[in-house]
Amino acid sequence: MSQQPLIEIPTLNQNENQQQVPKAKSSKLQKQSSLDHLSVHSFKSGLTYIRDSWKSGMAQTILNMPFHLTIGSSSGCNASVGITTAFIAALTNGFFSGSNHSIYMPSWVVIGLNYQLVKTYGVEVMPWITIIVGIYIYLAGLLKWHHLSDFIPVYVIEGFLLGIASLFFFSYSDYMFGLTDNHSNRGVELYSSYYDMFMSFQERGDLYYLVGAWCVFLFLQMGRIFFRQFPWIFITTLTGLTLGIVYPTEKCLRSAYGEVTIYFNFIEYDGPKFHPDFQVVSHLLTQAIPITLFILIQNQFCARAGQSLSGVKCDYDQEIQCVSTANILSGIFGGLPCCASSRMYILDIKLRKTNQWSSILNALSILFFYGVFSKFFMDIPFYIISGQLLYMIINIPPWHYYVNLYRTQRKLILFYIFCIAWLCVNYGAIQSTLIGSMHALIIFAQKMSSPSAEVMTNQKEGVYQINLRDSNLHEFEEECNDIPPNLEGTYTVYRFNGALNYINIKGHIDQIKELAKTDIFILSFRYVCVFDFQAVDSLAIIIDNMRKNSTQVYITGLHPGMLELLSENNILKEYFTNESHMFHHIEKLPSQ
8 A cells, every 4th residue: 555645735737637527337346446535545566565565564573462451451351352452453444444554452551440330240240341432432533532642742742652551661660570560450569668579579580581581582672673574572481482382480470361262252231240320321421421531542653643643644534433433343242441552663573664564463353363372372471471572672762862852852752742642651541641742732832922013102102013012113114004094093904823721811911902092093914824712703893892992993914714703792882783883804915
């Protein structure tokens, strides 16, 4: 599947051809091409896609498998539920995703919320809550909520990536010592601090496993440096399979999760603790809201991270529909809430060449490895798994981005990134991103709150321009086309520049109040590009107060469509109706 550029620039010839060529009737072949909205565009070229994508799909299965197992187990269900969810989600993503660089899996950010629901209602509740989450995500897509991620600064996303890399390291560090303490549904709650946790691991764990894990990591890292395209992940996995069969050990995945397989358990309407009456369903509808919010944030951040890495634009509208579909199907077949996991760019592949076939192959690999041959794959020793996880974790943060920040002296941004990562480790991934986004919004509001305007007055002989910074008068020699003809008395022209919004309107009003009173006050919208309702309402109030103080108010430079939008305010609507001679608008925009 060919990759689309971030921006498509139409040409004049394209427009002319579109206008001249009549629309032909759709044939059966053209109707079949309506499936092109799916991620898999052409089955005819499927073999080519498979050849280009098998490494990324199968490698992602190997790297993500510990997460699938842990999410299913720690959610209060079992590891098989996590595997089943990963299979359903990855297969759905392959056909419907709007991104070429994401693979779906059970959402790890909602493990705690899942566990509380299972503790209250039993495992039968999870399919219900997953379907509700899927419906909520669809409704959020209709409201275009997901486009909010476009306004989140890059450093917040990078802090998120650095934070989750640290969380993964702490969460799976027990594997390095041949232990399973962090996978007992209580996790680090067993310890008062990470320091105590590592001291306990050192006392009780197997240091040979620790050395083995770091040797596997160094092998993978050196292979990535010297021969990036070779699938070194498979070499370590085959080695782990061989060692698990020839030299079986209890310190393997089976000891942590037991027997695992893929099974489909259709949604149930009753259980020992679950009876879906009106009260229970109402409670589930409420509890699904934070789960939906967390999944939306994680999914959009992963899509943004992949897009910034690859330069290939993600179709966010199609992506959120895919997330909704994946959750509904996961719930129907007894799975957990799921979302995108940004494809790790350490898979020894060129990311731009990846496509949705790798997600389909990921799903088939899950079915093959842990559905058919789980008896063997669950015997892989912990130090092999731990070394692969170390390799993935250390390569999650884009270190080149941090180096560039340091070289450009953006040390404050680096500080923000590490603060967000620290919050992620100590308070949660989603909570840290919300705090980081709010901080970015405050900085943005502070910078945008400074009003931009030009002021002219005839309080002295001639027309003068007021410098709002030093309150000095400068003679205005150019013709002012915002002054209506035949005005008598003193006047002030206040010309807005740029956008008018709830952030900067207060600054504009403060500046207007500081100006000396004149007989006539002229508000020019000639250079206003956009405004919101709060700015309009605030201006309407100050215009009404001026008129009550015997100041004539003129409104000039209204562009097409502005009059209708301003008239949505009742004060301005009355003004335009009764004082139609006191405003004028531009009949048409100037020709380019």
